[in-house]
Amino acid sequence: MSVPVRAGPSNWRRAATLVLAAGWTRPVPAAPSRPQPPAEGFRVLLLQRSASQGFLPGAHVFPGGVLEAADSSTDWLRLFAPHHWPPRFGLGPAPPQRAAFPVLPNVRPGAVDEDAAALPDDIAFRICAIREAFEEAGVLLLRPRGPRPPDQAPGCALAPPPALADWRARVRRDPRHFLSLCAELDCTPDIWALRDWSGWITPFSRPGGRRFETTFFLCCLNEPPPVFPDLMEVVDCQWSSPSEAIESLISKEVLLAPPQFYEIRRLGNFASLSDLHKFSLDRESEGTERWMPIILFTADGTIHLLPGDEMYSEDSNFLENCMSTGKKTEEIMSEGSLGIAFPGSLTVIEAKILAICDSTFSFIPISR
Numbered sequence: 001m002s003v004p005v006r007a008g009p010s011n012w013r014r015a016a017t018l019v020l021a022a023g024w025t026r027p028v029p030a031a032p033s034r035p036q037p038p039a040e041g042f043r044v045l046l047l048q049r050s051a052s053q054g055f056l057p058g059a060h061v062f063p064g065g066v067l068e069a070a071d072s073s074t075d076w077l078r079l080f081a082p083h084h085w086p087p088r089f090g091l092g093p094a095p096p097q098r099a100a101f102p103v104l105p106n107v108r109p110g111a112v113d114e115d116a117a118a119l120p121d122d123i124a125f126r127i128c129a130i131r132e133a134f135e136e137a138g139v140l141l142l143r144p145r146g147p148r149p150p151d152q153a154p155g156c157a158l159a160p161p162p163a164l165a166d167w168r169a170r171v172r173r174d175p176r177h178f179l180s181l182c183a184e185l186d187c188t189p190d191i192w193a194l195r196d197w198s199g200w201i202t203p204f205s206r207p208g209g210r211r212f213e214t215t216f217f218l219c220c221l222n223e224p225p226p227v228f229p230d231l232m233e234v235v236d237c238q239w240s241s242p243s244e245a246i247e248s249l250i251s252k253e254v255l256l257a258p259p260q261f262y263e264i265r266r267l268g269n270f271a272s273l274s275d276l277h278k279f280s281l282d283r284e285s286e287g288t289e290r291w292m293p294i295i296l297f298t299a300d301g302t303i304h305l306l307p308g309d310e311m312y313s314e315d316s317n318f319l320e321n322c323m324s325t326g327k328k329t330e331e332i333m334s335e336g337s338l339g340i341a342f343p344g345s346l347t348v349i350e351a352k353i354l355a356i357c358d359s360t361f362s363f364i365p366i367s368r
């Protein structure tokens, strides 16, 4: 095993993304390719990125993007007052910080002026995810200003505002306008509907490659809201059950990057929206895991290793480097060195099907 590339430190972008899961009770139209309704009873929103995007062009992702200074602005305090205030804004106790590999350098260029007063990250990243869902998909996760409702049932999105296109253009031009939109509607971002879910750090792939430190939230909605792709950053959308999304990946109808693939596989463990919702509430006190895949270049392909894989190494060297091997992907897989001995992992057959994608994926347990 060698470590071929030495690179300068990456330029980290802090980002947030939102897994929107909606109960699905509508009759599914019979289509020859998909005769069966999904077993899961819920679907997740996937947005197709424009082919002209600099990062993951054409891929299907959850709504999300980079944290803007406006998301952390203390101007939000006036809107949340008098019902909610720092540090938790009614979110409940802060989840424990889990010791995590890797520790990123504490350099956060561009995102937030560290000298200025700012909202706590837990709030700012939620506002970011909600703003991005509005910008990219026209989905408005707001709730009327006022005390938090006592129950924690799945939420619902607000109807899109009249002049959606104007507001969206304004917010895209200047993210501070998202606060103006909320004020005009006498609402706040529904930060309480978002559950901490996971975190993903873009692996090192090449010097100067784009790297994100992305916080993933889950939001369960009783019903799928209408979606209006912005037709710029995002060109298409679909509500897919986890099994439909994986089928589409295997048949190459969609391209999913490892974090989206892994999270969708994991969502496939839940039979209903209420199971998923209950799970997301129950686990909140445990804190989330934040993972960085390590890219392993084989003689004929690429493998993304994940924590738990036999070859995964918690060595900070791999923060800015890949692994490489002279062996072929098939050989590595047949050696079982990707953690396929773990119970609940993808079967070798599924793994081989997935290997026809440009990258293969890690085969650690996709468990709850």
Ligand SMILES: Nc1ncnc2c1ncn2[C@@H]1O[C@H](COP(=O)(O)O)[C@@H](OP(=O)(O)O)[C@H]1O
Pocket: 050, 052, 053, 054, 055, 064, 065, 066, 132, 231, 232, 233
């Ligand atoms: N009309 C368009 N077509 C393609 N990409 C667009 C676009 N308008 C904005 N984008 C890109 O979408 C990204 C914004 O993503 P987000 O707001 O979700 O963080 C930016 O990418 P860059 O980061 O490459 O500039 C931006 O350039």
Ligand SMILES: CCC(=O)SCCNC(=O)CCNC(=O)[C@H](O)C(C)(C)COP(=O)(O)O
Pocket: 015, 016, 017, 055, 056, 061, 062, 063, 064, 065, 066, 200, 201, 202, 203, 205, 211, 212, 214, 257, 258, 259
């Ligand atoms: C080299 C191959 C890869 O990088 S695979 C991993 C790609 N994904 C991530 O790094 C983290 C998850 N990313 C996302 O959810 C989104 O891509 C995003 C929200 C960071 C996108 O941000 P954008 O500003 O481009 O909309």
Ligand SMILES: [Mg+2]
Pocket: 063, 064, 065, 066, 132, 136, 233
């Ligand atoms: Mg985006």
